[in-house]
Amino acid sequence: MLIATWNVNSLKARMPRVEEWIETVQPDVLCMQETKLSDAQFPGMAFAGLGYESAHHGFGQWNGVAILSKVGIGDVECGFDDGGEPDPDSRIIWATCGGVRVASVYVPNGRTLDDDHYQYKLAWLERLRLHLDRHHTPDELLVVLGDWNIAPADIDVWDPRKFVGGTHVSQPERDALRRVMDWGLVDTFRQRYPDPGLYSYWDYRAGDFHQKRGMRIDYLLSSKALAELNRSDLVDRNARKGTKPSDHAPVLSWFDVEVQEPS
């Protein structure tokens, strides 16, 4: 089973690239973030025409997350069930696809360390941990994937000195991510490739992509049970090239999962 994540930075602006990519790559499951659409605007019929069922959670303009699947899609949930108030933003959607529980996540950016949004980011990650505690165990086939807006380690940014005092690299964020991962999630890409210089996001400005100034902030975190079935991981840098690219590239992982066809 091929599972992918892609922050598309507006599905409206990105639809031609997304359709082309799906037709070429044919993932079994594609999670998208930053659709910037309401549910009513989401082009589910276009994806159905490509052979995908879909689920979307969005309020329009900002955020918005989706899951596409050609191996079935069921038990769709939006947001957290952690005993707390509803998340005011549309940043996480859950579904079961081909026997794997999937969560498409768009973690808050945080903006700056002294911004309220930064506290929201930390609290949001704790809510994710609580939801996992409440509903799942690491022996299930589960993957939480998306734009985490956190570089897990200094090798995940092109120059750590440039990020000192900023978001994406601060210790509280990394601790909050660690607490999510300590539930029982594995970053298979990093486990497979310990090398620096591997990124998933490059700022549009300053020719950052061609200068190889990026960050690795998009990744799949797989339950221990699913990680044992992981066979390959890839960032599709080619999707960052060409006409009207997203500023993020798709990240893909293959798993030896026997697809449970939808009944």
Next chain:
DNA sequence: ATGGTCGTTCTACGA
């Protein structure tokens, strides 16, 4: 030279 873009939407703001 130490910036440089692109998305939302309509004038800045978010990333």
